[in-house]
Amino acid sequence: MSSSSSSDEERRWVPLRSRPEFSDVIPVEQDDGPNPVVPITYKEEFRETMDYFRALYKADERSLRALHLTSEAIQFNPGNYTVWHFRRLVLEALNHDLHDELALTEHIARGNSKNYQLWHHRRWVAEKLGTSATTEELRFTKNILSIDAKHYHAWSHRQWVLQALGGWEDELDYCQQLLEEDIFNNSAWNQRYFVITRSPFLGGLKAMRESEVCYTLNGIVARPENESSWRYLRGLYKDDNSSWVNNPQISSVCLEILNAKTNCVFALSTLLDLISHGFQPSQEFTDAVDALRISDSEQRDSDVAKAACFVLESVDPFRANYWQWYKNKHFQNA
Amino acid sequence: MFMAELAARKHVQFILSKAKEKDSYESVLMEHIRLNGAYWGLTTLDLLGKLDTVDVNEVVSEVLQCQHESGGFGGNIGHDPHILYTLSAVQVLALFDKVDVLDTEKVANYVAGLQNEDGSFSGDMWGEVDTRFSYIAICCLALLHHLDKINVEKAVYYILSCKNHDGGFGCTPGGESHAGQIFCCVGALAITGSLHCIDKDLLGWWLCERQVKAGGLNGRPEKLPDVCYSWWVLSSLIMIDRVHWINKEKLAKFILDCQDIENGGISDRPDDACDAYHTYFGVAGLSLLEYPGVKPIDPAYALPVDVVNRIILGIKE
Numbered sequence: 001m002s003s004s005s006s007s008d009e010e011r012r013w014v015p016l017r018s019r020p021e022f023s024d025v026i027p028v029e030q031d032d033g034p035n036p037v038v039p040i041t042y043k044e045e046f047r048e049t050m051d052y053f054r055a056l057y058k059a060d061e062r063s064l065r066a067l068h069l070t071s072e073a074i075q076f077n078p079g080n081y082t083v084w085h086f087r088r089l090v091l092e093a094l095n096h097d098l099h100d101e102l103a104l105t106e107h108i109a110r111g112n113s114k115n116y117q118l119w120h121h122r123r124w125v126a127e128k129l130g131t132s133a134t135t136e137e138l139r140f141t142k143n144i145l146s147i148d149a150k151h152y153h154a155w156s157h158r159q160w161v162l163q164a165l166g167g168w169e170d171e172l173d174y175c176q177q178l179l180e181e182d183i184f185n186n187s188a189w190n191q192r193y194f195v196i197t198r199s200p201f202l203g204g205l206k207a208m209r210e211s212e213v214c215y216t217l218n219g220i221v222a223r224p225e226n227e228s229s230w231r232y233l234r235g236l237y238k239d240d241n242s243s244w245v246n247n248p249q250i251s252s253v254c255l256e257i258l259n260a261k262t263n264c265v266f267a268l269s270t271l272l273d274l275i276s277h278g279f280q281p282s283q284e285f286t287d288a289v290d291a292l293r294i295s296d297s298e299q300r301d302s303d304v305a306k307a308a309c310f311v312l313e314s315v316d317p318f319r320a321n322y323w324q325w326y327k328n329k330h331f332q333n334a
Numbered sequence: 335m336f337m338a339e340l341a342a343r344k345h346v347q348f349i350l351s352k353a354k355e356k357d358s359y360e361s362v363l364m365e366h367i368r369l370n371g372a373y374w375g376l377t378t379l380d381l382l383g384k385l386d387t388v389d390v391n392e393v394v395s396e397v398l399q400c401q402h403e404s405g406g407f408g409g410n411i412g413h414d415p416h417i418l419y420t421l422s423a424v425q426v427l428a429l430f431d432k433v434d435v436l437d438t439e440k441v442a443n444y445v446a447g448l449q450n451e452d453g454s455f456s457g458d459m460w461g462e463v464d465t466r467f468s469y470i471a472i473c474c475l476a477l478l479h480h481l482d483k484i485n486v487e488k489a490v491y492y493i494l495s496c497k498n499h500d501g502g503f504g505c506t507p508g509g510e511s512h513a514g515q516i517f518c519c520v521g522a523l524a525i526t527g528s529l530h531c532i533d534k535d536l537l538g539w540w541l542c543e544r545q546v547k548a549g550g551l552n553g554r555p556e557k558l559p560d561v562c563y564s565w566w567v568l569s570s571l572i573m574i575d576r577v578h579w580i581n582k583e584k585l586a587k588f589i590l591d592c593q594d595i596e597n598g599g600i601s602d603r604p605d606d607a608c609d610a611y612h613t614y615f616g617v618a619g620l621s622l623l624e625y626p627g628v629k630p631i632d633p634a635y636a637l638p639v640d641v642v643n644r645i646i647l648g649i650k651e
């Protein structure tokens with residue numbers, strides 16, 4: 001594709017009205033509705049490109065010059081979905097080589113990767129190319145994620161690639177690598193959950209649980225303030241509360257964090273979750289929670305669950321109403 | 335409860351000036367989403383009690399010119415139809431009590447035609463699937479009184495298949511929980527009377543964890559707060575009756591701190607540039623917080639409550 005490489009970008013833009021291949025086209029201005037059109041102050045080149053685009057689009061001209069024109073229009077404004085739509089009609093009509101599209105979308109992504117159109121186009125192309133596109137699509141998303149590791153479009157595309165085209169083999173390692181770089185990356189935790197529950201090679205949640213619990217608990221001990229790792233841990237016991245309550249590793253990590261006395265919100269909430277599902281806390285838990293009270297004047301309760309709720313109300317004041325509700329709902333009669 | 339003040343008059347001026355601006359480079363880049371812009375701007379004006387400053391007939395005729403022969407609407411005159419702009423068109427007409435200018439059957443057929451076998455919805459003929467489109471289809475059809483044209487049970491089933499272990503929802507099954515997608519899913523479930531299918535306590539806790547120290551709300555763990563999430567998170571919390579789990583005063587202060595007091599408009603975060611999108615979400619967020627002088631907005635339909643009452647309940651004021 002001539003206009004998608006960076007050297008061409010630097011080439012001077014030739015007005016469409018001076019290009020011989022467009023001499024027969026009468027440009028069509030945007031119909032701005034009933035309001036009078038005020039003098040044009042935006043880039044003349046962009047306007048001219050769009051006027052010529054509208055002419056070819058109206059005439060439904062699915063030609064090579066139309067293909068080139070859409071590529072120019074897209075580079076001026078990648079958000080204009082009608083141009084992308086028309087481009088796909090032209091590509092289909094010409095039976096054009098789709099590998100060029102990968103270069104175009106990658107080029108557009110360099111400018112603004114948070115554009116729905118480019119991802120939609122990319123998927124349309126990858127779907128047509130089939131499994132031959134797998135490696136390239138995994139590389140492309142990895143590249144975007146190396147710049148923004150929480151990029152929602154990139155993750156979404158990557159999940160689609162795995163499910164539609166395959167390439168699961170190295171995905172758990174990839175999640176591991178991203179979590180080593182940033183253990184707070186919720187997108188990477190989500191992808192990890194996606195892999196262990198959906199990869200055809202790993203045997204599913206139950207088969208993966210033991211090793212995943214160990215991995216996650218290590219992450220929790222390293223950064224106990226990390227909402228993502230705690231939620232992941234709980235997700236490992238989705239629909240299996242009795243295993244959740246009966247794994248002693250979990251309660252002992254909670255105790256360890258409570259005793260360290262910093263960043264205890266999620267350890268306390270997990271303790272509450274365990275107790276509400278039948279866990280019987282020992283005296284050690286009562287002592288650890290009691291020691292977390294900021295001052296002696298603070299409310300205390302002989303019941304460890306209620307005491308934990310009181311602590312949460314004071315250390316997490318934005319959500320005081322939530323912890324109060326939690327106490328009343330689960331431990332009213334304790 | 336509210337320390338700072340809403341510069342309502344300035345925001346009205348800001349919105350009106352944005353609407354006139356058809357020639358700027360920025361507005362040309364936005365050309366293809368003009369109907370979305372009309373919805374944000376006009377709903378903001380209505381919430382601030384200033385809808386009468388615009389010419390109804392002009393708006394209606396402009397909206398109708400964006401309609402495609404398929405029944406769907408494009409983002410502007412001459413653009414391809416898409417479900418996104420079809421909802422905006424219906425919402426804008428609803429603001430003016432003008433939905434009856436439409437051949438509602440035809441519009442509803444366009445939307446219903448986008449439902450897939452698994453219950454999900456595509457955005458247009460090109461087939462992109464996203465829970466955003468499920469919400470848009472359901473909201474649009476409810477406003478047109480044509481929910482019967484789709485398989486609601488399957489639509490709900492698909493949305494529930496996008497629910498995650500943390501209680502939130504993503505764009506497709508397995509997609510990361512995201513406040514914007516959660517609004518769409520909870521909104522669609524609310525409109526179809528299916529909220530009993532979700533764990534409100536678990537989702538409510540995830541949503542209230544979105545409030546950060548600055549008082550604002552983020553859309554995912556460890557992300558920066560942003561005014562538009564005041565809408566996505568807050569409306570979801572209201573729909574599941576858990577809004578008292580966040581600190582409302584702190585949130586209102588965050589939104590008010592994002593105003594441009596001199597030139598009007600609201601930005602994503604304090605001291606950033608203002609735009610119509612964040613101005614709408616800021617004002618809508620304050621409306622949900624019952625800020626004085628702002629009309630109440632419906633958290634599911636994203637339209638003023640009186641408009642929803644008129645259309646859904648048939649109550650004329």
Ligand SMILES: [Zn+2]
Nearest residue numbers: 560561562602
């Ligand atoms: Zn925003």
